[in-house]
Amino acid sequence: MFPPVNPLLVLVAALAAIAVADPALARSSDRNQPMDLVSDSSDCTVDGSGVCHFNGNVRITQGTLTISAARADLHRAAGDLSRTVLTGAPVVLKQQMDDGTPMTARAAKVDYNLRTEIAVLTGNVEIQQPRGTMSGERVVYNLQNGRVESGGEGNGRVRMRILPRNAEPAPTAQDEG
Secondary structure, three states: OOOOOOOOHHHHHHHHHHOOOOOOEOHHHHHHOEEEOOOOEEOOOOOOEEEEEEEEEEEEOOOOOEEEEEEEEEEEOOOOOEEEEEEEEEEEEEEEEEOOOEEEEEEEEEEEOOOEEEEEEEEEEEEOOOOOOEEEEEEEEEEEOOOOOEEEEEEOOOOEEEOOOOOOOOHHHHHHO
């Protein structure tokens, strides 16, 4: 039903590049793995066009990539994915990079347009890798030119921490509690 193109894998690679000054690459072998998607319910057409809605406890896996969301809307045109919108409380993307390091991204919403190759993460965005973190209310990543635009909405601020190459990874809130 879905083509082998995985926009979510591309998005994860983009997020990894945002989070650290020396970007690691997403696990390249993941894109050759089957994608599995489970949810409490779905509403999808079989003609290859329109939107497939997956609702409730959405879990997407492909190789080392895992995504959890409350809802996933996969927009298709002529059988190809054109846009992916993930919403949740929060959306969580995790993947192991080619160098073996983990990457985790969280946001209230992730909107990735395959045609423009622009990913927009909004609402309490947090991206973590062992070498650094980035957080804010909105992050826009253009995969075509590598441009990252981030900013806070309202009183929000962008925060970034980049650790030295030889530093031990900082403990995350999950590690402390």
